[in-house]
Amino acid sequence: MKTSIATVSISGDLREKLAAIAAAGFDGIEIFENDFLAFDGGPREVGRMVRDHGLEIVLFQPFRDFEGLPEPHRARAFERAERKFDVMEELGTDLVLVCSNVSPAALGGIDRAADDLRQLGERAARRNLRIGYEALAWGRHVWDHRDAWEIVRRADHSNVGLIVDSFHTFARKIDPQSIRSIPGDKIFFVQLADAPLIDMDLLYWSRHFRTMPGQGDLDVTAFSGAVAATGYAGPWSLEIFNDQFRGGSPGAIAADGHRSLVALMDAVRRSEPEIAVELAPMPAPITVQGVEFIEFAANETEAADLTKMLGSMGFGHAGRHIAKDVDLYSNGGVNIVVNTEREGFAHSAYRMHGTCVCDIGLRVEDATATVERARALGTEAFEQPVGPGELKIPAIRGVGGGLMHFTDDKSGLAKMWETDFIRRRETAPDMGITHIDHIGQTMNYEELLTWLLFYTTLFDVEKTPMLDVVDPAGLVRSQVIQNDQGTMRFTLNGADRRSTLAGHFISESFGSSVQHVAFASSDIFKTAAALARTGFERLTISANYFADIQARFGLDDAFTEALKSSNILYDRDGDGEYFQLYSTLYGDGFFFEIVQRRGGYNGYGAANAQFRTAAQKRALTTHAANQDDSRPRSTWSGRQATTSGAR
Ligand code: MG
Numbered sequence: 001m002k003t004s005i006a007t008v009s010i011s012g013d014l015r016e017k018l019a020a021i022a023a024a025g026f027d028g029i030e031i032f033e034n035d036f037l038a039f040d041g042g043p044r045e046v047g048r049m050v051r052d053h054g055l056e057i058v059l060f061q062p063f064r065d066f067e068g069l070p071e072p073h074r075a076r077a078f079e080r081a082e083r084k085f086d087v088m089e090e091l092g093t094d095l096v097l098v099c100s101n102v103s104p105a106a107l108g109g110i111d112r113a114a115d116d117l118r119q120l121g122e123r124a125a126r127r128n129l130r131i132g133y134e135a136l137a138w139g140r141h142v143w144d145h146r147d148a149w150e151i152v153r154r155a156d157h158s159n160v161g162l163i164v165d166s167f168h169t170f171a172r173k174i175d176p177q178s179i180r181s182i183p184g185d186k187i188f189f190v191q192l193a194d195a196p197l198i199d200m201d202l203l204y205w206s207r208h209f210r211t212m213p214g215q216g217d218l219d220v221t222a223f224s225g226a227v228a229a230t231g232y233a234g235p236w237s238l239e240i241f242n243d244q245f246r247g248g249s250p251g252a253i254a255a256d257g258h259r260s261l262v263a264l265m266d267a268v269r270r271s272e273p274e275i276a277v278e279l280a281p282m283p284a285p286i287t288v289q290g291v292e293f294i295e296f297a298a299n300e301t302e303a304a305d306l307t308k309m310l311g312s313m314g315f316g317h318a319g320r321h322i323a324k325d326v327d328l329y330s331n332g333g334v335n336i337v338v339n340t341e342r343e344g345f346a347h348s349a350y351r352m353h354g355t356c357v358c359d360i361g362l363r364v365e366d367a368t369a370t371v372e373r374a375r376a377l378g379t380e381a382f383e384q385p386v387g388p389g390e391l392k393i394p395a396i397r398g399v400g401g402g403l404m405h406f407t408d409d410k411s412g413l414a415k416m417w418e419t420d421f422i423r424r425r426e427t428a429p430d431m432g433i434t435h436i437d438h439i440g441q442t443m444n445y446e447e448l449l450t451w452l453l454f455y456t457t458l459f460d461v462e463k464t465p466m467l468d469v470v471d472p473a474g475l476v477r478s479q480v481i482q483n484d485q486g487t488m489r490f491t492l493n494g495a496d497r498r499s500t501l502a503g504h505f506i507s508e509s510f511g512s513s514v515q516h517v518a519f520a521s522s523d524i525f526k527t528a529a530a531l532a533r534t535g536f537e538r539l540t541i542s543a544n545y546f547a548d549i550q551a552r553f554g555l556d557d558a559f560t561e562a563l564k565s566s567n568i569l570y571d572r573d574g575d576g577e578y579f580q581l582y583s584t585l586y587g588d589g590f591f592f593e594i595v596q597r598r599g600g601y602n603g604y605g606a607a608n609a610q611f612r613t614a615a616q617k618r619a620l621t622t623h624a625a626n627q628d629d630s631r632p633r634s635t636w637s638g639r640q641a642t643t644s645g646a647r
């Protein structure tokens with residue numbers, strides 16, 4: 001499989017773009033004329049620079065407003081084409097994209113367009129160049145790849161072929177399966193882009209909101225499967241116009257692009273087993289069976305605060321690492337590791353972020369296969385020396401710099417608590433806590449799509465539609481990824497303003513990502529009663545909230561009172577019910593949550609986020625007023641956060 005990306009997809013000057021594209025592993029580029037018009041060297045120099053990066057120019061674009069013109073426009077269009085051909089020869093590329101005419105001067109008629117393309121093909125052939133014709137979704141007469149194909153078919157010239165673009169096909173709601181009837185050797189080039197479904201002007205949508213395949217709502221896999229079924233053997237190229245990407249890090253965006261292409265072609269191979277896809281084999285998307293552990297990095301003082309808080313939720317000291325300053329606290333099926341080592345990854349994480357979640361352990365069927373798939377997708381495996389008698393647990397670097405470890409039954413990795421830890425007999429009270437329901441991660445809004453792609457390509461998960469959660473100080477964009485079994489649930493919260501709690505959390509912890517961990521309870525009222533005995537400081541919810549939900553859901557007095565007296569938030573979806581209770585905020589905005597799902601409720605209580613935000617803000621003000629400021633700054637030493645909208 002030959003991979004390519006349009007230079008317009010990423011930020012930077014041409015040199016930066018090429019370096020990032022080459023480093024991400026692409027084979028080629030589509031070059032945009034503007035990219036080298038702004039460059040201080042001629043086309044020959046650009047071509048040399050591209051080749052010096054080990055890349056190939058697989059397409060030159062765009063050549064606009066060509067076909068169907070009356071004279072004298074027509075003669076001038078051919079003249080313009082010859083000048084483009086000159087540039088292409090100097091660049092060292094043989095294929096030009098001719099997009100369907102948008103000019104008011106253009107005349108309709110398939111035969112007229114075919115005649116023009118045939119003549120252009122004739123001129124191109126003299127120079128050993130090729131013409132690829134693409135239907136723009138907003139073309140004046142041609143906006144459907146089926147019409148574009150008919151024009152190419154009638155042009156009947158070996159140097160004239162079709163270019164298909166997933167965005168244009170989906171923008172016009174054309175069934176991509178219609179591509180299957182086109183001969184693969186007449187498709188000269190394939191451009192791929194995804195996009196969120198937004199009802200707006202097509203041109204504006206296209207120029208600002210395209211995303212990498214897998215980051216939006218279009219079925220790019222079905223599109224690519226249809227193209228692959230034709231026997232198409234050319235490059236698979238990303239053409240992404242996105243304001244955010246143009247402002248992002250060239251390296252990160254290029255890496256996302258390459259990852260999205262590999263995952264896409266892997267998905268095509270799985271959905272179309274009879275089609276040969278030229279891509280090294282890799283394990284299928286990984287099913288996560290549950291969260292094995294959450295690991296915090298801390299210093300001794302802050303570890304004491306943390307373990308006190310864990311104790312207030314009934315977590316007992318369940319073990320100590322055989323050789324390291326690493327302790328295990330457990331309750332129900334939840335394992336929390338607290339790492340106060342003075343070296344290694346956790347210590348680096350502590351120095352960078354203060355007390356933070358530095359590692360997430362996930363249970364999978366095959367830990368080795370998980371790392372193998374991650375590596376095939378361009379993720380770095382992580383290795384740290386292990387001592388004698390310790391298990392070597394497969395791990396990767398997660399997208400925010402944190403670690404992810406994977407445990408499985410088959411290789412005995414689930415036994416790490418017995419092999420690596422000296423267990424304590426301390427019995428933990430029955431709190432009704434069973435497992436980790438979800439993990440809430442916070443990142444800058446610009447990075448949300450990167451995180452999303454990381455999870456959706458590695459794991460067998462679905463993403464739910466993106467929600468805007470209102471924080472009084474700004475917006476938090478919230479996107480959930482989860483699997484059908486409910487054994488993997490992550491809420492990703494993209495903060496666009498520093499003044500939101502999510503934004504504050506990011507800036508104060510220098511990018512630490514896990515902002516909350518939610519435990520699942522089998523009986524929230526039992527858990528609430530137990531928490532009252534263990535001294536848990538819970539978030540107090542306003543009386544107005546309970547009056548509101550009583551009216552909204554028609555709850556009876558006794559039930560409402562039970563919720564209110566325990567500060568339990570409530571939500572309902574059909575027959576499903578959801579109960580949430582929160583710890584107060586710690587440090588720069590971290591919190592624990594305890595939830596119960598009943599009757600198949602599959603959401604996260606988004607409707608409650610504003611009420612909870614207000615409560616967190618009140619609790620913080622009190623906390624800040626009572627805090628002892630003599631301790632050194634850290635995420636856990638009670639710095640004041642502002643408000644929260646993240647769910
Ligand atoms: Mg295109």
Ligand code: MG
Nearest residue numbers: 440518593647
């Ligand atoms: Mg939550």
